[in-house]
Amino acid sequence: MKQILVLNSGSSSIKYELFDMNRMHVLESGLLECIGEPESCYQRKSAGRTHSDRIPVAIPNHEYGMQLIRESLGQNESFCNGDFLVGIGHRVVHGGELFSGPTRIDEDVIESIRRLIPLAPLHNPANLLGIEISRLAFPNVQQVAVFDTAFHQTLPRHAYHYAIPREYYQRYQIRRYGFHGTSHHYVTRQVADALNMPLSELNIIVFHLGNGASAAAIRAGKSIDTSMGLTPLEGLVMGTRSGDLDPAVVFYLGSEAGLSLDQIDTLLNKQSGLKGICGVNDMREVLRRTQTGDDLACLAIDLFCYRIKKYLGGYYAVLGRLDAIAFTAGIGENVPQIRQQSCQGLAHIGIELDAQRNESSGPGIREIQSSTSAVKVFVVPTNEELEIAQQTLQTVAAD
Known part of the structure; x- marks a missing residue:
């Protein structure tokens, strides 16, 4: 038996899963929340159990x-x-730009991740802390870093460059990086398997739709464009993030509203998106409000789906040939209305959903396109932890 432990360390949390890699099976999973706070707790679930224990613990x-x-x-x-x-x-x-794939961790890698903190000041420090304490706890086990940005390192220059003076790219590495790469990679491989098509031949658009949301255009199994940019703020409308925005809005908020840069950062990342439009960021609540005729909730849904459709059309044009579309993550997997509205009116370009298949639910990957749709449309449950485990096993096996 070969086992891989996957760790996701946040600023106040640690999520973990232990995998039996022979069966691709979770042996144990857990989540430590509110670390350092009075309400800290520990949730743990072992294999074969349907529910986890939530234990308040300091x-x-x-x-x-x-x-x-x-x-x-x-x-x-x-x-x-x-x-x-x-x-x-x-x-x-x-x-x-330092890492384009999973990487075995040593002191040089740790220092490189540390140097990248300015690009992800909220995340990389917590990820580093998880690495450092894990190396102390398991000193004889190989440790591997799997990067959210790595899958998108295949973007061509014209896709990742911003049209700003080149010196700012050279000095400050300002460019499009993209995120959710682990999920996009996993979903792409799942669709290739479902179509019995070599990954190297698959052209697909993947929509990872959760509280954070992103799209990726994937040609021949490789990412060639993605909606998130230097940070996860760019692109689709999200739970609390604005997505695409005229950069001049930042200057206007500063000069006219008198907001500081920190206040604008908070506004665009934590107070915008669905929450900014209708007051809540939970898609379930937004949809519930639309049923009562809430005009702002309806606007939030319309804007959310309109942005998806715009990216879908743009990426279709970039790819030239489209084999499939995939919806994944919490909203993408579980909200038929969002999938239907995002694909509505696209039959003329070969994209058409079957209403009954779209409304159906069930475990595993499933197709939801109509019998006359030229493009396959999939709902794919993502599994970023399993993808990390698989990449980790490949990395340690190669050493």
Whole structure:
């Protein structure tokens, strides 16, 4: 048996999953939340259980959180004291231009991730902390960094460059990086398998729609464009992020509204998107309000779907040939109305949903296009943790 532990360390949380890689099966998963806060708690679920235990427990820091994870794993018979643990995979948000694939972690890699903190000041420090405490907790296990940005490092120059003076790219690395790459990669491979098509031949547009949302145009299995940019703020409308915006809005907010740069950053990242339009960012609540005739909730849905449709059309034009579209993540997988409205009126370009198939639900990947649709349309449950585990296993096996 070969086991991989996947860790996702946030500023106040640690999420983990232990995989049996022979069966691609989760042996244990857990989430430590509100680390360093009075309401901190620990949720844990072992294989075969349908529900997790949510235990209020004082977790003063990430180091203590990792100790709890080690103790929990030690109580799991399948873990066998770590005898089968061959690698630990870490989600790292930003790899800049330095990392185009999963990378075995050493001191040089840690220092490189540290140098990239200005590009992801909210995420990379927490990811680094997870790496450092994991190396102390499991000193004899190979550790691998899997970057959200890596899948998009195949973007051509004309897709990742911004039309600003080149010196700012050269000095400050200002360019499009894209995110959700682990999810986009996983979904693309799932669709290739479903179509029995080599990954190297597949042209697909993937919509990762959750509280954060992004689109990716993928030609021959490689990302050639994506909606998020230097940061996750650009692109589609999201739960609390504005998405695409005239840059002059920032200057206007500063001069006319008197907002500071920090206030504008908060406004665009945490107070905009669905929340900014209708007051809530939970798509379920937004949809509920549309049923009561709430005009602003209806506007939020219309804008959300309109932006998806714009990207769909643009990426179709860029790809030239489109084999499939895939919807994934919380909204993409679970909200038929969003899929239907986003694809409505596109039969003339070969995209048409079957209403009954779109409304159906069930586990696993499924097709929802009509019998006359030239383009396949899929709903694909994403699994970023499994993708990280697979990339980690490939990396440690190659060493």
